[in-house]
Amino acid sequence: MKRYLRFIKNFDWIILLATLLLLGFSVAIIFSTTFSLTGGTKEALQQAGYGVAGIIILFAIARLDYRSFKNYSALLYILTIAMLVAVRFIGTTTLGATRWINLGFFQFQPSELAKIFMIIVMAKFFSERYDEMRKFKTFLLSIFYVAIPTALVMMQPDLGTAMTFIVIWLAMVLVSNAKKIYLLVMFLCALAVSPLVYGMLHDYQRNRILTFLNPTADPMGTGWNVNQAMIAIGSGKWFGRGLGHGPQSQLNFLPFKHTDFVFAALAEEMGFLGAGAILVLFAVILYRCIRTAMLARDYFGMYLAVGIFAMLFFHIFINIGMNLGMMPVTGIPLPLISSGGTSIIITLAAIGIIESIIMRYKKIDF
Secondary structure (H helix, E strand, O other), rough: OOOHHHHHHHHHHHHHHHHHHHHHHHHHHHHHEEEEOOOOHHHHHHHHEEEEEHHHHHHHHHHHOHHHHHHHHHHHHHHHHHHHHHHHHHHHEEOOOEEEEEEOOOOOOOHHHHHHOOOOOOOHHHHHHHOOHHHHHHHHHHHHHHHHHHHHOOOOOHHHHHHHHHHHHHHHHHHHOOOHHHHHHHHHHHHHHHHHHHOOOOHHHHHHHHHHHHOOOOOOOHHHHHHHHHHHHHHHHOOOOOOOHHHHHHOOOOOOOOOOOOHHHHHHEEEEHHHHHHHHHHHHHHHHHHHHHOOOOOOHHHHHHHHHHHHHHHHHHHHHHHOOOOOOOOOOOOOOOOOOOOHHHHHHHHHHHHHHHHHHOOOOOO
């Protein structure tokens, strides 16, 4: 009994409360935006179910000692590569992208799980080589580790997830002991090969970049999604049109309104106050991640928290940015809000890791 009382006392309930409120917003907006399409509550109930499953996983992971994950990093890396390779052979293709494996009862997206696995793998790498990171060969080795899954994800193609891997790696490098001159060299090299990378992109990916640079160039074509999203956000004003009463989302002018552009639908129906509440809740979670990194008892815990912060921040920044026309359109979901089982469960698992780090900082013996 005392163990459970200590668990309850030292659990970070603030981050859990922010998480539950975001899930509540998610179910509400998904119900509103999909009801007119399906005439039922299937998508909203599914989202709620994923949330319940994810919360159970969150508590289960919180009770585990995060340091035990280090022992399985090699296996997790092998599983990451195996999953991403398997997608190419048994994956389901949707809208020209092969990113999912149909499990019958669930559309599993391996690249989402790979994000958590790679955070653990890279956290172990950087924590065990903190002093060695000043050597250029160790710096290059870290690039090699992240380059393989990044390349496999690019082949799906999934530019957004590939960029997420790079951002996680970059965040860990920035807080490591690596010489910053190495990053400058890598930046210059990336700048030099950027024309080649641009040429390797698919046509729709290049069109997204061009639309980002000039959204009004083709308002009825490639610029349609972004323009409709911005109209939806602006029409919400302070208090919104009300759930089920947003003309852009309810009349289907706004595409992917419960996935990629869910923030625009939310802003239209809940207004500036609703969108602002979402941003405040995200800020609370991100702050707790930063605080966890600062309080972690070891380098491994610090790097885990930094990696999770980087993943969440990048997803939030890119998704909301593309809804506002400030970033190119990608398939990156809005954490805890966008419809999608794998994304919801993996995000909640990541928060469970944060909870585990916090509780071990307080030296609780389970």
